[in-house]
Amino acid sequence: MFDFTGLGDMKGWMHPADSADATATSADSASVVISSRVRLSRNLAAYPYPGRIPADKEEECRERILAAFRRLPNADEFAILYLDDLPALERRILFERNLVSQGYSIEKQRAIVLSRDESVAGIIGDEDHLRLVGMKGGLSLEPLLARLDGLDTQLEESLPYAVSPDWGYLNTAITNLGTGLKASMMLHLPALSMSGLIKRAVKASAQLGLSIRGFFSESMDSLGDMYIIANEITIGLAEKEIIGNLGRIAVQLAGYENRTREELMEKRRVDIEDRVFRAWGLLTWCRYVSHREAIEALSALRLGVALGLIAAVEPSTLTALLYLSQKSHIQRVLQSQADTVDSKLIDYTRAKIIREALTNARGG
């Protein structure tokens, strides 16, 4: 294992354009599909599932999974992080990066395995014994599934999974049987949101066994117009069918979004321009910005970049800023380990980080 002390040396993370490597988007889908995520859930047949497992067994089970990772031929690509050894701030950063749930981030006796590039993680002892998670920018479900599938195949050699021919992987939640595969994508849908078409998209997706929810809030008027589309059905379809269906629907939604953007530009150009340039002005000049304000302005700016109203800003920079403008990430910049920190200082630092990342932006 390489020397990895927590997330302390998260390389280049203060420079959004560099740190965005893991979430870089391809040019054509960058305007709508922000990132993709794939998760495979697995349990070991020999142990009760998390929540019902006694503490001593839990430790044994965890170490058995970690041993399987250590035996991988490419074991040096992974770092093992015992959460109990991490400062609270770094646990919260794991949560802010969508690697673990908030509840998991404060649990005891937990460990995760993280790839060097931070794009693949093995989460041990969440709802299931092991969840392999992969994240990547843009429409990347296929490469993500291929990577996780390969890892899973290597791990199964030393981990006897709970599995049956009829029900596939026997996971904790009945909604997660079969493939144990949950795939999702983060979509930026400002035009569908503005036009109210998002409600129809949500209904149609539900009929197709998919769900759409707000990224920053469960409600439909999601902050920053960021939505997560995910598969609900994990059984009865092969892994490739699941991600194929999801990918097709996401591409369709992106098509609707782009057409609606064009329509809005024809009918309400000044409204759009006002929203975009107002956000640019705010992020370029303000000295304090709250998280909420930042997300909304970054969303408007992203729309402006997609419509050619703003130039010299990479969508991947805007994606990175979404993560970097979260509280724990800012506390890391401030090298403040304190649980309570001056909120004015946070807002000031957030404004500064964003301002510096956008110095080259100009009207398109």
Add this chain to the structure above:
Amino acid sequence: MGVATKCEICGLKDAVIHIRQIQKDLVHELHICEECAQEKGLIREEDSELPIANLLSGLLEGKDVTGALEVKDACPKCGLKAVEFRKQGKLGCAECFEAFDKDIRAILSQMAARPRHTGKLPHTLSVEHAASAEGEGLREELREAVEREDYEQAARIRDKLREMEPNV
């Protein structure tokens, strides 16, 4: 008919009961012997017609498919109670899946269009599974065809099963 048709259930005795379904210009036939018909509870004096669906279901596994396993009150291994499982939809260990088999089947059939795994399996299991998977799939299709009373399709699947497994 020169040679007597054999019973399609036991394959031993001559069939004395012939069920013929005519659909447009297609004719589907099922032939069974008296003993098998009695054993399946298909012949009773008050029976004015034969419940073909039951008959075909019986053919699937040689047992009444409606009488499934009993649901246990709790999982014998981890102690998860049936009520807890029903409330949360979460299992406590691998053995819960046997203990709550019937419940799980019922929930899955409402949740998913095809409540049967068709994806990846660990290598050791998939080799063994591949051999029986096709036959299982066909039996499932046969069951579905019978349920929706599509006997034309049912007969076709039955023939396919026979080709695969000559002893059936």
